[in-house]
Amino acid sequence: MSVIELKALTKTYGNARGITDVNLKVEHGEVFGFIGPNGAGKSTTIRTLLGLVHATSGSATIFGKSCSEHPEIRKELGYLPSEVFYYDGMRVIDLLKYSASFYKKDCMKRIKELSEMMDLDLKKKIDDLSFGNKKKVGIVQGLLHEPKLIILDEPTSGLDPLMQQKFFELIAQENQKGAAVFFSSHILSEVQKMCDRVAFIKDGRIIKQEKISDLQENSYKKISLEAKSGIAKAALEMDGVSNIELKGNTASFIFRGNINAIMRRVAEIELTNITIAEPDLEEIFMHYYMKGD
Numbered sequence: 001m002s003v004i005e006l007k008a009l010t011k012t013y014g015n016a017r018g019i020t021d022v023n024l025k026v027e028h029g030e031v032f033g034f035i036g037p038n039g040a041g042k043s044t045t046i047r048t049l050l051g052l053v054h055a056t057s058g059s060a061t062i063f064g065k066s067c068s069e070h071p072e073i074r075k076e077l078g079y080l081p082s083e084v085f086y087y088d089g090m091r092v093i094d095l096l097k098y099s100a101s102f103y104k105k106d107c108m109k110r111i112k113e114l115s116e117m118m119d120l121d122l123k124k125k126i127d128d129l130s131f132g133n134k135k136k137v138g139i140v141q142g143l144l145h146e147p148k149l150i151i152l153d154e155p156t157s158g159l160d161p162l163m164q165q166k167f168f169e170l171i172a173q174e175n176q177k178g179a180a181v182f183f184s185s186h187i188l189s190e191v192q193k194m195c196d197r198v199a200f201i202k203d204g205r206i207i208k209q210e211k212i213s214d215l216q217e218n219s220y221k222k223i224s225l226e227a228k229s230g231i232a233k234a235a236l237e238m239d240g241v242s243n244i245e246l247k248g249n250t251a252s253f254i255f256r257g258n259i260n261a262i263m264r265r266v267a268e269i270e271l272t273n274i275t276i277a278e279p280d281l282e283e284i285f286m287h288y289y290m291k292g293d
Ligand SMILES: Nc1ncnc2c1ncn2[C@@H]1O[C@H](COP(=O)(O)OP(=O)(O)OP(=O)(O)O)[C@@H](O)[C@H]1O
Pocket: 013, 016, 017, 018, 019, 036, 037, 038, 039, 040, 041, 042, 043, 044, 045
């Protein structure tokens, strides 16, 4: 049984598109990245998982149970929203104790460990905290019950780089202890660093799902050429070539396919230099988003 399974999940808001026919599985022990531009449908997918919105059609399950019919599965998951809002009058510790009271276990030891790690002062009033410190409260709140599934919606906004680093260490530790992680982001370097697999979402539809290692290592090459004179775009156009950029006597592009085929094509150009490199995830990402635009 998968940790998360979305089958043909569709949500419309009146006539407006939310998400369309989303299919994905997150398996035990996985860190799964969910990546897409603003308005692509990441939050709608997460809200469906949390049982906060009901799907128009299709299904969403966590540990085999329907997210809309079994609200109790929320106790198995820890959620960190992209923005956190609190009733200001409380002290941090009171808020965290209140959150912990929803679970049938003593979370105090874990609250202390997490707040030490995140450098969070438990005695402070929430009113007195900066945005970043409020975010830390959200992190502790999401993890204090040692959930089996952690859902993160653009988690690092508002955290300084040192805290971002600590946060990722914390998530990696939880993952090593066995928690699966579903991680929405539009920051590619985070996904590249943290995730085992990634799904790209665009205009409400999943356009690609792949292992990070396959995306980077095996499949794509970034080829840059310098020639004696300008290179015609048509000279490079063939199956597997995308993102062609021409500038003066140089050209660069992304290639996926049989390397011999592209080498034969490139050999027809009078070159002065060539480099072949691994593209970063950003370039692969652009490859997907530019296709079909
Ligand atoms: N309550 C709502 N009513 C109407 N349309 C909505 C509502 N919530 C989301 N949408 C629409 O659904 C689509 C997906 O939005 P969603 O917030 O899920 O995207 P997102 O990928 O999380 O974007 P962002 O990165 O900007 O948060 C958008 O077109 C958005 O306008």
